[in-house]
Amino acid sequence: MIPPLFLTVRIREPGRRGFRLWLPLLLLWPILLPLLLLAAAFMLLVGALLFSPLRAWRAVAATYEMICAFRGLTVDVRSREETVLIQIR
Amino acid sequence: MEEKKKILEMLAAGKISVAEAEQLLAAVGAEGAASAAASPAAEGKRKSPKFLRVEVKSEEENVNVRVPFQLLRAGVKLASLMPAGVQGQVQETLNEKGISLDLSKARPEDLEEMLDHLADLQIDVDGKEQVRIYME
Numbered sequence: 001m002i003p004p005l006f007l008t009v010r011i012r013e014p015g016r017r018g019f020r021l022w023l024p025l026l027l028l029w030p031i032l033l034p035l036l037l038l039a040a041a042f043m044l045l046v047g048a049l050l051f052s053p054l055r056a057w058r059a060v061a062a063t064y065e066m067i068c069a070f071r072g073l074t075v076d077v078r079s080r081e082e083t084v085l086i087q088i089r
Numbered sequence: 090m091e092e093k094k095k096i097l098e099m100l101a102a103g104k105i106s107v108a109e110a111e112q113l114l115a116a117v118g119a120e121g122a123a124s125a126a127a128s129p130a131a132e133g134k135r136k137s138p139k140f141l142r143v144e145v146k147s148e149e150e151n152v153n154v155r156v157p158f159q160l161l162r163a164g165v166k167l168a169s170l171m172p173a174g175v176q177g178q179v180q181e182t183l184n185e186k187g188i189s190l191d192l193s194k195a196r197p198e199d200l201e202e203m204l205d206h207l208a209d210l211q212i213d214v215d216g217k218e219q220v221r222i223y224m225e
Contacts, residue, residue, distance in 0.1 A: 055170060062167040069159040072140065079150035 001068040003029060010085040018083075040064075092117045138207070138224030147218040158224075162201075 005026040012018035040060050047056025075086040093114060100110040138158060145152040171179070183190055207224055214220040 051172065059167070059170045062163060062170055066160070066163040066167055069157055069163040071159075072155065072157040073160065074153070074155040076153040077150060078153075 001065060002071070003064075003068050004071045004088045006087075006089045008085070008087040008089070010083070012083045013081065140225050142221075142223050142225055144221040145218055146221075165199075 003025070005024070007021075007023040007025055009021040009023075010018060011020075040063075043060050043063070044053070044056045047053075047059055070088045073086075073088045075084070077084045096105070096110055096113045096117070099105045100107065105113070141156045141158060141161065143152070143154045143156070168176075168179075180191070210222070210224060212220070212222040
């Protein structure tokens, strides 16, 4: 399972120069990795104390799966005022 | 194959006309194609859908959302791991909104089964807004 690699956000208003953000998440993950590992360790610890270690582990795995599952999500809203496109790849 | 042979024999014997034979052969061909499509092997070959598509078209705006099925699966998995207290609160809110979905009984295996059935689903609602929900 691979986490999302690219995020594209495009906002365009008629008659105006649009805003386009192309975020290479693949470069962001190594930076965020220490924080994510800390968060996972915290989740595991709290989960193990409150419930059970197995359940805590499952929750961490499910959270990671959920993050990975965002790949392919597309939201495209077009109105008269503006066009918004969010793509996660 | 045997049915086609019989039709040709009947034609040769003069029991049916050429036009009738043509009609019968066409009917046998269509039947064969339909049964081949409905066979379990063909069903197995059919691709399972990967995305849930929601399209809303109105005069003012168009919304087009593509949600990966994997996200739904992961969501159900995560929801099933929620502590009982939190699940109760979510359940209450869902009930308030008129959604009768029991999260405590939601399991990823059930979702898989549901997704299999949803593969052929297509909902079209025409009114002030045109709503289309389908799988791809």
